[in-house]
Amino acid sequence: MSFTIATTIDEALTALGKGARPIAGGTDLVVGARHGKAALPADLVAIDRIDELGGVELDSTGVRVGALMSHAELMTDPVIVGSYTAIADSS
Incomplete structure (x- = not known):
């Protein structure tokens, strides 16, 4: 599992291009995984620190x-x- 904290759109796009899933908090992912709805993605990229968004x-x-x-x-x-x-x- 990898976790990238992107601070620019370019950083996020680079990580997403490798198959990561974007998150901006991630609460829904954790809740879903705990209830067996979906496994956590292997690679995540946090986008909540990108000012342009x-x-x-x-x-x-x-x-x-x-x-x-x-x-x-x-x-x-x-x-x-x-x-x-x-x-x-x-x-």
């Missing part, structure tokens, strides 16, 4: 919500609360 960006075409944004962060983000209330309300 978080945050909210607003530009002339709309809003980009990072894949690592939590529901709690979306509910309180000024851009989301101010201009995209449906997203904040659904979080």
Whole structure:
């Protein structure tokens, strides 16, 4: 078993290219393994320290919500609360 902590997208892609599974916490993997739903993958790459996967960006075409944004962060983000209330309300 290997565990890689990626801090850049390139690091994550390199590890994923070798067959690793991405995780951002991994609770679901552990719970699933304990209940016999699925074995833990042999190789994991943590993506939760990749800054580019978080945050909210607003530009002339709309809003980009990072894949690592939590529901709690979306509910309180000024851009989301101010201009995209449906997203904040659904979080």
